[in-house]
Amino acid sequence: MSQINPDRYTRSDPAPSLWSYRLLRLMLSPYLRRMVFYGIPALFLVGVGVINITNEQRREQVLTTYSEMKTFVTERPEFTVNLMSLKGASDSVMQDIREVVPIDFPISKFDLDLDQMRQIILGLGPVKDVDVRVRSSGVLQVDVVERLPAFLWRRDDGLEVLDATGIYVRTVTSRLQYSNLPLIAGEGADTQVAQAKQIFVAAKPLKERLRGLVFIGERRWDVVLDKGQRLMLPEEDPVLALERVIAMDQAEDLLTRSVKAVDFRLQNRPTLQLRSGAMEAFREIKLMQLGQIK
Amino acid sequence: MTELYQKQRAMRAMRKAAMQRGVIAVLDVGTTKISCLILRFDGVNLNDEGEGVGSISGHSGFSVIGSATTASRGVGFGEVLSMRESERAIRTALQSAQKLANIRVDHVIACFSGGKPRSYGLAGETTVQNQVVAEQDIARVLSACDVPDYGDGREVLHAQPVNFALDDRSGLADPRGQLGERISTDVHMLTVDEKVIRDLAHCVKRCDLELAGVASSSYASAVSSLVEDEQELGAACIDIGGGSTGVSVFLKKHMIYCDSVRLGGEHITRDVSMGLQVPIASAERIKTINGGLLATGMDDRDMIEVLGETGDWEHDRRLVSRTELIGIMRPRVEEILEEVRSHLDAAGFEHLPSQQIVLTGGSSLIPGLDGLASRILGQQVRLGRPLRIHRLPQAYSGPTCSSIVGLSLFAAHPQDEWWDFEMQSDGYPTRSLKRAVRWFKENW
Numbered sequence: 001m002s003q004i005n006p007d008r009y010t011r012s013d014p015a016p017s018l019w020s021y022r023l024l025r026l027m028l029s030p031y032l033r034r035m036v037f038y039g040i041p042a043l044f045l046v047g048v049g050v051i052n053i054t055n056e057q058r059r060e061q062v063l064t065t066y067s068e069m070k071t072f073v074t075e076r077p078e079f080t081v082n083l084m085s086l087k088g089a090s091d092s093v094m095q096d097i098r099e100v101v102p103i104d105f106p107i108s109k110f111d112l113d114l115d116q117m118r119q120i121i122l123g124l125g126p127v128k129d130v131d132v133r134v135r136s137s138g139v140l141q142v143d144v145v146e147r148l149p150a151f152l153w154r155r156d157d158g159l160e161v162l163d164a165t166g167i168y169v170r171t172v173t174s175r176l177q178y179s180n181l182p183l184i185a186g187e188g189a190d191t192q193v194a195q196a197k198q199i200f201v202a203a204k205p206l207k208e209r210l211r212g213l214v215f216i217g218e219r220r221w222d223v224v225l226d227k228g229q230r231l232m233l234p235e236e237d238p239v240l241a242l243e244r245v246i247a248m249d250q251a252e253d254l255l256t257r258s259v260k261a262v263d264f265r266l267q268n269r270p271t272l273q274l275r276s277g278a279m280e281a282f283r284e285i286k287l288m289q290l291g292q293i294k
Numbered sequence: 295m296t297e298l299y300q301k302q303r304a305m306r307a308m309r310k311a312a313m314q315r316g317v318i319a320v321l322d323v324g325t326t327k328i329s330c331l332i333l334r335f336d337g338v339n340l341n342d343e344g345e346g347v348g349s350i351s352g353h354s355g356f357s358v359i360g361s362a363t364t365a366s367r368g369v370g371f372g373e374v375l376s377m378r379e380s381e382r383a384i385r386t387a388l389q390s391a392q393k394l395a396n397i398r399v400d401h402v403i404a405c406f407s408g409g410k411p412r413s414y415g416l417a418g419e420t421t422v423q424n425q426v427v428a429e430q431d432i433a434r435v436l437s438a439c440d441v442p443d444y445g446d447g448r449e450v451l452h453a454q455p456v457n458f459a460l461d462d463r464s465g466l467a468d469p470r471g472q473l474g475e476r477i478s479t480d481v482h483m484l485t486v487d488e489k490v491i492r493d494l495a496h497c498v499k500r501c502d503l504e505l506a507g508v509a510s511s512s513y514a515s516a517v518s519s520l521v522e523d524e525q526e527l528g529a530a531c532i533d534i535g536g537g538s539t540g541v542s543v544f545l546k547k548h549m550i551y552c553d554s555v556r557l558g559g560e561h562i563t564r565d566v567s568m569g570l571q572v573p574i575a576s577a578e579r580i581k582t583i584n585g586g587l588l589a590t591g592m593d594d595r596d597m598i599e600v601l602g603e604t605g606d607w608e609h610d611r612r613l614v615s616r617t618e619l620i621g622i623m624r625p626r627v628e629e630i631l632e633e634v635r636s637h638l639d640a641a642g643f644e645h646l647p648s649q650q651i652v653l654t655g656g657s658s659l660i661p662g663l664d665g666l667a668s669r670i671l672g673q674q675v676r677l678g679r680p681l682r683i684h685r686l687p688q689a690y691s692g693p694t695c696s697s698i699v700g701l702s703l704f705a706a707h708p709q710d711e712w713w714d715f716e717m718q719s720d721g722y723p724t725r726s727l728k729r730a731v732r733w734f735k736e737n738w
Binding site: 013014015016018021022024025028029030 | 382389393396500501
């Protein structure tokens with residue numbers, strides 16, 4: 001507090017100059033304000049756009065610059081995919097996948113349409129589910145879940161392998177390739193594989209003799225045994241009917257006799273169809289028992 | 295009178311336009327500070343114009359959106375002394391208020407305390423034409439008032455009809471539609487120096503704004519600091535400002551007397567400056583921080599450091615007791631109050647039913663003023679602060695700002711003035727038409 005500033009109490013004039021005051025008022029007028037802050041920038045941008053579009057040379061220049069920038073980014077090593085890794089697929093499926101999704105490696109990550117690839121691979125029969133993604137190290141990872149073969153379906157034009165839900169897996173030429181699979185036949189049999197499976201389970205006691213199932217008229221099943229025997233099952237409750245036939249067989253050796261077919265289509269009126277000549281033989285035996293023929 | 299009528303009507307129209315735009319600035323040009331508020335009107339309600347008892351000029355709700363105060367320069371006794379200086383000060387206030395409000399304002403209502411206001415009471419009487427009092431009857435009774443010769447270079451600032459009487463019934467606020475034969479009115483007219491208004495208008499015009507109204511600041515501060523029953527029953531508002539002290543008397547919600555004493559806080563500061571031999575600025579500081587009016591024994595021991603800037607250390611670093619300061623300030627305040635007393639006496643304040651006195655203005659902040667004032671002015675003295683208005687900054691709620699707040703209220707709810715009523719239609723054209731009709735009737 002030794003020196004007292006002589007300017008201490010005389011402040012400088014805070015008044016704005018007339019022109020700065022007018023400018024402030026001008027800038028506060030709403031239309032001009034909007035014009036300056038929105039209108040002029042918008043006009044400038046539109047003008048730049050119009051100039052660039054109308055001039056052919058500039059337009060091309062803009063386009064080439066754009067594509068150059070695009071390739072510069074997409075071709076970065078961080079975005080390239082170098083190889084495909086397939087998992088969970090058998091060799092033949094792997095081959096199929098490589099055939100349907102041909103990719104020239106290396107390729108940019110942005111050029112791969114993973115969704116479309118997935119749809120194409122899902123279109124293959126043996127593929128139940130597939131997961132396609134690009135791993136961080138530039139590897140295209142394809143994880144496949146295959147369908148498990150459950151049935152052989154004999155059709156007019158060959159043998160098809162179906163999975164447990166009746167969906168086509170592949171076509172085979174010989175039954176021997178899948179000799180352990182149960183055989184079904186008949187038009188529309190693939191829609192009723194669940195029932196077929198139940199019948200196969202129920203027919204376990206006849207396993208040695210069972211040849212396969214035939215779907216008749218797209219509504220009911222025939223069980224075909226060796227020696228040309230058939231068990232005609234009804235449309236409703238075929239398993240119950242089959243169990244009854246098996247029970248009869250176990251009790252009275254029904255199926256070892258000269259029976260051509262057991263007709264269970266009407267549950268309450270089962271019918272036996274005998275082989276040709278069996279009826280005559282049966283009559284002869286009866287007559288013999290009665291002593292009329294010696 | 296017609297010229298005044300038109301000028302004031304033009305200002306009223308401008309004010310109405312500003313109300314329609316929704317923003318208006320109010321400006322108080324004082325001797326120590328110039329403050330400016332920017333008001334935004336919300337529900338503009340101009341529809342009930344001319345109906346019922348309500349204000350003819352329309353009213354609406356409003357809020358403060360911008361405010362600025364600056365030290366005033368070139369203003370003394372509430373009048374513009376140096377045009378350039380005060381114009382710059384007004385511009386400062388207007389600019390910062392507009393900046394704060396972020397809106398451009400084109401109309402301003404201003405008030406000032408100077409210009410030697412003088413009150414006149416006018417009376418007029420006339421007969422009612424069609425038994426029922428119509429607008430035209432009011433116009434006629436107003437024009438029947440005998441206007442005194444208030445002198446050249448004076449201008450009417452306010453002319454408010456404060457009372458209407460119909461036959462023997464007096465105290466009517468709005469006689470329209472009532473039955474009667476003779477109607478008479480009392481008008482309170484306030485004149486000020488024309489030059490003061492001109493100078494102010496010029497300053498405002500130089501700031502690219504239009505003057506949409508002028509008011510006396512003693513009237514404005516009374517509007518904000520007198521409560522309703524005080525206005526109704528009779529009260530005086532004493533606005534002790536920087537350069538002048540405004541006195542206004544209210545009765546029945548109308549101002550019936552207005553005057554100003556050309557003494558104020560600056561004179562106290564000058565006394566302190568002279569008495570203690572310190573610069574004005576530090577005298578102002580000592581006055582506001584340590585000032586008082588009633589000395590006690592404690593004040594003898596309360597030493598105040600006086601800061602001079604003469605360079606003489608012994609002189610600059612003196613200690614003064616507070617009693618000494620009070621001894622300097624008190625006579626001046628007493629003088630101001632005595633002067634106010636004499637004005638009130640001249641106005642016949644003692645005849646009012648209630649004699650409430652409200653002290654406001656910056657100098658009413660001196661501690662002990664109410665005690666001193668009650669000795670000089672009478673027992674019913676209180677310190678007033680302005681009413682709260684919507685979104686008023688806290689800094690503007692003190693008694694220093696009662697006139698700007700009152701001016702905001704005045705801008706929103708102006709009292710009906712002479713020029714708000716219908717002008718008397720000149721009788722001549724209708725009469726000549728009648729004569730023409732009669733002539734036709736007689737001849738055919």
